[in-house]
Amino acid sequence: QKEVEQDPGPLSVPEGAIVSLNCTYSNSAFQYFMWYRQYSRKGPELLMYTYSSGNKEDGRFTAQVDKSSKYISLFIRDSQPSDSATYLCAMSAGYNAGNMLTFGGGTRLMVKP
Amino acid sequence: EADIYQTPRYLVIGTGKKITLECSQTMGHDKMYWYQQDPGMELHLIHYSYGVNSTEKGDLSSESTVSRIRTEHFPLTLESARPSHTSQYLCASSEFSGRDTDTQYFGPGTRLTVL
Numbered sequence: 001q002k003e004v005e006q007d008p009g010p011l012s013v014p015e016g017a018i019v020s021l022n023c024t025y026s027n028s029a030f031q032y033f034m035w036y037r038q039y040s041r042k043g044p045e046l047l048m049y050t051y052s053s054g055n056k057e058d059g060r061f062t063a064q065v066d067k068s069s070k071y072i073s074l075f076i077r078d079s080q081p082s083d084s085a086t087y088l089c090a091m092s093a094g095y096n097a098g099n100m101l102t103f104g105g106g107t108r109l110m111v112k113p
Numbered sequence: 114e115a116d117i118y119q120t121p122r123y124l125v126i127g128t129g130k131k132i133t134l135e136c137s138q139t140m141g142h143d144k145m146y147w148y149q150q151d152p153g154m155e156l157h158l159i160h161y162s163y164g165v166n167s168t169e170k171g172d173l174s175s176e177s178t179v180s181r182i183r184t185e186h187f188p189l190t191l192e193s194a195r196p197s198h199t200s201q202y203l204c205a206s207s208e209f210s211g212r213d214t215d216t217q218y219f220g221p222g223t224r225l226t227v228l
Contacts, residue, residue, distance in 0.1 A: 008153055036219075043119075043203050043219030044156075088156070092215075099215055100172075105155040 003027050006089055006104030015113050019076040023089035023104045026070065030091040030102070033065050035074045038086045038106065047087075048074065079111045116140055119204050119220040126194055127228050134189045134223045136204035144215060145187040146205040149173060150222075156203065162187055194227045201225070 006023045013019055021035075032051055036044035048063040050056045050072075056063045062075040072091075076083055086106040092099055117138040126132055138145065143164045148156040148171075158171030162181040176198070177191050187206075191198055203222045207215035 002155075004155070006155075041222070041224070043117075043205075043221045045219065046216060049216065100158060100161075101156075101217060103156040105153065108153075 001026065002105075003102050004089060004091060004104040007107055008105055010108040010110055012110045012112060013079055015079060015081060015111055017079050017111070019079050019083070019109060019111075021074040021076075021087050021089075021107050021109070023072050023091075024070055025072075025091055025102075027091070027093065027102070028067075028070070029093040031094055032092040033063070033072050034090040034092075034101070035061075035063060036088040036090060036103075038088060040085075044088055076109075079109075081111045081113050084109060084111050117204060117206055117218055117220040119202075119223050121223060122221060123224050123226075125226045125228065128193075128195055130194050132191050132194055132225070134202055134204075134225070136187045136189070136220060137185050138187075138206040138218075138220075139185060140206060140208065140218070141184065142206035142208050142218075143184065144207045145181065146207070146217065147171070147177075147179060147187070147189050148203040148205065149175065150201045150203055152201075160189065194225075196227045199225060199227050 004025045035048040037047045038044040053067045060077045064073040088106045089104040090101045120135045147160040157173035159175040160179040204220040205217045207217040
């Protein structure tokens with residue numbers, strides 16, 4: 001079983017829709033949670049970063065972490081065609097555990113005009 | 114804005130050839146990483162470095178080797194390429210973000226095809 005599970009999609013939505021992207025994980029030591037966006041033929045770019053449980057908002061993007069359920073989410077409001085990309089979740093247990101990132105497989109999102 | 118560069122962006126090569134994938138960063142980051150990513154699959158760490166003259170193998174076994182002679186440069190070498198090496202190779206570097214974990218910045222990747 002993978003440490004981090006992510007629905008590969010593709011997820012296709014109309015422009016303006018609210019998008020929900022999710023990851024589940026099994027390692028309770030993970031404390032740092034990130035979302036990366038990867039456009040086709042590009043490297044991943046950091047989108048959101050959260051520590052422990054709770055919500056974080058940045059413009060149209062909201063990241064949620066529920067450590068009790070080992071479940072994280074990324075919400076995109078008013079989705080745009082330019083949001084079409086693969087979204088990767090990544091997690092870390094911090095320096096005490098070597099500080100390496102464990103990635104999900106990514107969810108491919110397509111926003112249609 | 115992260116400045117991390119990879120060359121070549123695309124490489125098609127025959128079996129048995131020796132290849133070196135280049136990665137450079139201009140941010141002065143001590144930590145650098147190489148990941149392998151197959152289409153639709155997660156990133157797998159194959160090598161990392163904590164600084165000059167430091168190299169370690171990652172979670173995914175790889176026949177490649179790396180070197181870190183300069184802070185800004187972290188090349189990856191395959192002595193004898195095989196079709197099983199066909200993949201996308203992503204280089205990353207990180208800085209301490211002050212939150213007990215690092216923020217990794219990625220290069221654009223090298224898409225390698227071995228015929």
